[in-house]
Amino acid sequence: MKTKLHYLDHAATTPVLPEVAEAMGKVLREDFGNPSSLHAAGRRAKELVEDAREQVAAGVGARPDEIVFTGGGTEADNLALKGAAGKLRGNADHMVVSAFEHHAVLDAAHWLGTQGVEVSHVPVGGDGLVDPAAVASFVRPSTMLVSVMAVNNEVGTIQPISEIASAVRAVNPRTLVHTDAVQALGNLPVDLHRWEVDLAAFAAHKVGGPKGVGALFVRSGVALEATAHGGGQERGLRSGTLNVAGIVGFGLAAQSAAKEVHEKAERVGVMRDRLLDGLRAEIPDLVVNGTLGSRIPGNLSISIPGTEGETLLLLLDQAGIACSSGSACASGAIDPSHVLSAMGLPQKLARGSVRFSLGRASTDEDVDAVLAVLPGIVARARRAA
């Protein structure tokens, strides 16, 4: 299976960096202490965790004491929304989310809706961008939190988070601003203090780290209710024995992602543009989903009229090319992507969508492989449909 795999699904997950795997292996073999233990083995584990906390904080423009380690991006998003609601209920009963958030945000908000929180969904433009003024128009005195993702996971569009935060504060300075930044780290410079958000979610495995680790940035002074209760780790916000090896891996991956962001953007952008130009020459009626103007360089989400994305995906897979239709989390589902629907794409067109996402490990050969086979696959898929 690994001969000639062309992996173009970096938005779903990324290969673990060799130095991350090595550092994690060392921790697993040598440093097994529980960071909550007082003895030498425990103190050593705690030291490793705190070093990683500094690395993650530095990588996202935060202070180490503003980083809460979680079991992943989904848990971080859940902690942000439910933690804010748990703390603020009574004073506030309203939440605003964009219509094309990741399910971790949308479904957490939906659950809060069943608990008496009113949830408003901000419409998204056909360009895949959320308008700060539109967000602000939904904010009321009773709005506890606004959640808009920094980068959409399907179409890769970069949202004006800083402007959204300002616009929200201008209407209600008590409203918390959360951003799901899972797709932002490593793809654009992340500077949370400059963005002036209160909360932000991250996942290690999107930046060359391991699966099963994430973080929630909680701005100093912001109070949340815990979602997992127990031993009181992570200042009581996330109880549970810390995943020391995973956290060490996350620290290294975050540091590396932040350091290489500009170099990677340039290199990956050139490949993405060559992929798009090549495909357009062969499939002139393809539609790029969302604007190319404000998009991370690795993303190419396209819709191909007269095809089914699932079919394209399977045929590409047979040709050794890994990509995605819609987000990976939902790719078992048959419904057209909620992201493309929110952007107003006609259902028929949305069903023919494919996402190529390039990353640090992508090469010109990967692009060549897609250019070599996709036109033929599209022809086959059109005959099948």
Place this chain on the structure above:
Amino acid sequence: MKTKLHYLDHAATTPVLPEVAEAMGKVLREDFGNPSSLHAAGRRAKELVEDAREQVAAGVGARPDEIVFTGGGTEADNLALKGAAGKLRGNADHMVVSAFEHHAVLDAAHWLGTQGVEVSHVPVGGDGLVDPAAVASFVRPSTMLVSVMAVNNEVGTIQPISEIASAVRAVNPRTLVHTDAVQALGNLPVDLHRWEVDLAAFAAHKVGGPKGVGALFVRSGVALEATAHGGGQERGLRSGTLNVAGIVGFGLAAQSAAKEVHEKAERVGVMRDRLLDGLRAEIPDLVVNGTLGSRIPGNLSISIPGTEGETLLLLLDQAGIACSSGSACASGAIDPSHVLSAMGLPQKLARGSVRFSLGRASTDEDVDAVLAVLPGIVARARRAA
């Protein structure tokens, strides 16, 4: 720091088994796919997860489709209690927990208490055992769930879970029975179908697996509400990208723990008894916390009159011996252990408690090391107090 470390804190966490570290390293280096992805890399990751699910299920006497992977034991306990409450609210409003549960259960129950669930605490005997009849006496028509741990984490006493489940069902057959079995796996044979529990929590790092992975057993037919919302992984009960490497490690560790349980029990029991006999000869007034009659072989929790557990811990640490006073999660705290308090130990005595927990890696030299230094340390601690 690693020269001559005598690690007698296996109840806090265990060294990762070499074969677990190796298998995880291979996954991290080679199999980075997202198990939710449809392409070859994703299918390979899913295969690894499902193989591990079978290993864990076999190790605990369950079916693979009854295993929900989580980010650890604490998350599993939280999902059990809150998931049951979320599903059953409206029909039931009462929960029963033993007074010496792990904080993951106690604090989740306490939080539910703030949400309108009435919580009863079953008293614990001075022997560290929970009486099935006492549990049953708290059960009412409105009792949604009973939670009693299989093995107490501090004193190592084994609870009559099967009898507790029967006694609860005799009063209310609709009441769910959950057991925090985090300290049971690897220390006694775990057979969930025979125990007839509905829910059971496990943590990989207690059995030679990695930190940051756990599982909740959810008996076929039992419905829970999710606590983490998002991509719908784990049958919608635990959204979030699966920790593939960690889950692979958990599978191997659970398999090995189940296979070696009898051999380990015999070997570790002999060492524990020698440790106790040796200490009694030198410190005749030491008190063993809880009965020795129904206890996992690796646990020796003692109280030493006229000492402070924290002092003993620090002096032992200086001598290269890692152990614990109270549970690791709470060992930053100064309060005497809630477990020993629940067992009726006088506060003064409870403050002088130390827990030695032996495991697979323990050796006669570890026991010798404690026997050589503890009597002198006790004398010093008594002078200090």
